[in-house]
Amino acid sequence: QSLRRILFGGTFHVFNYEWRKSFFQFREPDSELSYILEADRGGARAIQMVIQARIIKFLLFSQPGSTDRSTDQDKALAAALSDSLWLAGQEERATVTLVTEDYCITPHLDYKLDDFTEKLQLFTFDRKDDVWKFILDHIQCFKAEGSHGVILFLYSIICSRTVDLSSNTSHLLHLSLGNFVCRQLQALLNLLLTGRASPHVFNGTLQFGEDGQPLERPLQGVLSRSDVGYLHWSREQVGSMLKTPRFPVWVCCINSSYSVLFSLNRSLLSDWRMEHQFQLFYCNGQNSQRSTARLTVTHSHHWEAPPAEADPEKRFPSLEMTIRTKWDGAAIDWNGTDPFY
Template identity: 85%
Template structure:
């Protein structure tokens, strides 16, 4: 099958459901250290008998756990119950979050986190937002709270840290890129390590000014053959209603170095956030939007 934006947009519903089931099962299998995975579904009746001092939320008590020791069985089970994760009002996101936690186990989860991170979600402007630990759990199977490579044992003063900071230990299938204009202005932009910048497949979850989106290439050799990185195409989709079609960008790392326009007063026009995000991976790259007005 020839992959192009047009063909990707013509994938039928059943194939979309198979792809969703595969993505969910992959994350759960990684969280279970590729040995086991647990899927949670909500039932009509209580699955546990609450204690008298237990405050009911009428959801957690109705969760039923299904544990598998073969990855194919996880995928088949999720596909058979895909409506539980995709239908309107199905609580699919929270079910998947419970499944992730149960697959990882609470004990392993607490080992993953450090003394500065005790929650997977935080409340911001009335909405619950993913902590980096939860995003890393989704991408790598391990809830490390930081985006650098490895474990940080020493502080800036060279002294051993009482509680080492946990970063990313291995490459994942899907990568991660980060850019924030506010953090950049404050000089606090986190430096994403090569483990997340260079995944096995050319697909990146992007956090751009606190909004999430996807950047990908259709050339699987992009990350394995340095010659492919001279000039290549990337596709971008942010899932917002204002974006009607996947944006196609041409990235040039070889023929000339990017220089910011000096005539624009608006920083977003001088330094489009998506372009700056791409340059965290390909430093100095020139980026052509191919007729699309820059956005993120």
């Protein structure tokens, strides 16, 4: 019942078909895009893309090369899921929810059965390695068709982190055009990225308003650097905690759709000389993308050269504008790919 209230604001709502069919499915192991998840267009897409970013981080920077791609896929997915759960549990504990055969609760009259939530069993761990091994042993519960894998992971996140969510008066999901979408999407994204469900993307806590007066309720932002980052071209500027993560992998919010941008060079975030010219790779999880887009970014710091004057009449792809929120004034070459987003 608590899960239902945190998600929907009451116990009578249930996940619709789009959510129930969502799981973590890779492309074919022998394909060029074997590391890519197939992402849905519905409300679960944002969650899938955060896990995609963590999968890329694991494959590029956390494990030695392997020749068995199907095994790599399972290990990477288990690592990505366990990373998020461990962060949500404040790096002290994590809870994994799985579905059993038997009903575990006796529903009340105002509770609507979904033949899924009522069968949950919770497994709690106090060592990160144990979380990863347990998820790897039960990986089919998250990646098999019909497993409700994304919902299971969302339930696991909520059970791992109850402090921010249980005290939040507004539920996470609401019904829009027949599909449940994230009501407090940024809070959920920040929970997945940083382990804290803060609703804003600036650094720290905002104590004062624009008029200089103390706010009745301080606005909570991001307090520490995340492993993978976040970029968004919007009025509310993303702070350096999210724009400069520990690894060069970013979840991008572009025109309300989610995708991933990454570099193969970890030094990009620690050596400013690497920012003169570098490669970024881009994937959006859509079936229409047949290869990873490679972009060449040329950038000069403000102390090295005067910024180029932008043509006020020229319209740039939204992906380029999103990249420039991190590298201001950068020139971007799509290397023969037709620009999109």
